[in-house]
Amino acid sequence: MEKHNYVIPSDYEIETALAEGTAGHYSADDMWRTISSELEAAPHPWLLVRRSWLALGGAAAILCLVMVLNWSSLFPGSTPSPAEEPQIMRFAAFAPVTAAVRVEDEELAIQLTAADDVQFGSGPALIRILKPDHSEVERTTSTELAQMHLARGETRTIHAAPAGPLAPGEYQVHLQLELKTADGSQTLDVFQPFTIPGKD
Amino acid sequence: MDEQALIRQAKRGDKQSMEALFRSHVDSAVRTAYMITHNWATAEDAVQEAFIQAFRSLGTFQEGRPFKPWLTKIVVNKSRRIWAKFHSPWDELDQQVPDNSGHNLPEAEVLNWERRTRLIQAIKHLGEKHRLPLVLKYLSGLTEAEIGEVLGIPASTVKSRLFVARKQLAQKLADLEGGEQRGKA
Numbered sequence: 001m002e003k004h005n006y007v008i009p010s011d012y013e014i015e016t017a018l019a020e021g022t023a024g025h026y027s028a029d030d031m032w033r034t035i036s037s038e039l040e041a042a043p044h045p046w047l048l049v050r051r052s053w054l055a056l057g058g059a060a061a062i063l064c065l066v067m068v069l070n071w072s073s074l075f076p077g078s079t080p081s082p083a084e085e086p087q088i089m090r091f092a093a094f095a096p097v098t099a100a101v102r103v104e105d106e107e108l109a110i111q112l113t114a115a116d117d118v119q120f121g122s123g124p125a126l127i128r129i130l131k132p133d134h135s136e137v138e139r140t141t142s143t144e145l146a147q148m149h150l151a152r153g154e155t156r157t158i159h160a161a162p163a164g165p166l167a168p169g170e171y172q173v174h175l176q177l178e179l180k181t182a183d184g185s186q187t188l189d190v191f192q193p194f195t196i197p198g199k200d
Numbered sequence: 201m202d203e204q205a206l207i208r209q210a211k212r213g214d215k216q217s218m219e220a221l222f223r224s225h226v227d228s229a230v231r232t233a234y235m236i237t238h239n240w241a242t243a244e245d246a247v248q249e250a251f252i253q254a255f256r257s258l259g260t261f262q263e264g265r266p267f268k269p270w271l272t273k274i275v276v277n278k279s280r281r282i283w284a285k286f287h288s289p290w291d292e293l294d295q296q297v298p299d300n301s302g303h304n305l306p307e308a309e310v311l312n313w314e315r316r317t318r319l320i321q322a323i324k325h326l327g328e329k330h331r332l333p334l335v336l337k338y339l340s341g342l343t344e345a346e347i348g349e350v351l352g353i354p355a356s357t358v359k360s361r362l363f364v365a366r367k368q369l370a371q372k373l374a375d376l377e378g379g380e381q382r383g384k385a
Contacts, residue, residue, distance in 0.1 A: 008367060008369070009319055013316065014323070014334065014338045014369070015339075017316040017319035018231075018323065018335065018338050020316060020320065021316075024231070024240045025240070026230050026244050028226050031226065031251075032219060032222055035251050035252055036215065036218075036219075039215075039252065138257060139257060139259070140257055163254070163257050163261065163270055163273065
């Protein structure tokens, strides 16, 4: 009877088997064309300039919102009448998309929830990871939302993989999303803090 | 032009340098992605997404460091995410053992060829924990330290996973050979 005594495969055998077993068919030219056109669709410089104004505007809007919500404690004699409260609630719920961030296997899973029906544009979503001092740690894009429709209350998770592991600490994710509206398209900025916990 | 010069040019937005970087790494990237996603079409998608992300994040790449482990980490993360989403089975064509009867190879070569065919099947059926270090070492050509960086594990863990992977391969080869012998009997 023939005896088959298999020994641990050599480095050469594994290398050759993998090289032969993964000789697939793909077109580097087609892939480069896709990559090249996606890169050309990157945010234009005017958008980068506008971003600082958007951040300033966003900060002012948050300040206004905090003041409105804390009106009664700031000015005890001027408690809004019950009739005014629904207006405040509508204003607070105005952001059409909210985000929650969690860390999964060194990737950021960003769960977006639609507060209203939203239609995303065809462009890629810009994802920036910022430190508390607003310095940029990482910038990437995602096409996972391109031309997607979310009904009110519906959620969708997109992912961002930082090129390297993020050091433990506080961060903020800045999403720039293109939304389709009846009048054309608008850019929505969403900011959400998250924490990378320290290793025990 | 050397790779670091290409990276410097690509950081300034030079498309030709980006294309040169793409062409020198795409083959290894697609093969690696395929060994994670099990499927050529999704491997291509993962690699395209990875290169787009890499070129857009190139500003954060530290010059002087090797490019391949940095890119491979992005490829691996993209591929893992796609695999987690779709859980595709291995491409059907790849499950078939190719017919070698018309090639008139010498017997020794046929035996080697058959063993390599069984070996790739065995590698494909390793768990990802052991398959991935093997792929990154023998297909991507990364060092154990670089594999550790890509997978976020210490180099000593990479070493032990490679050791276990080779032992499991020997066992799987024995099982596959045993199965074939029983089939012929």
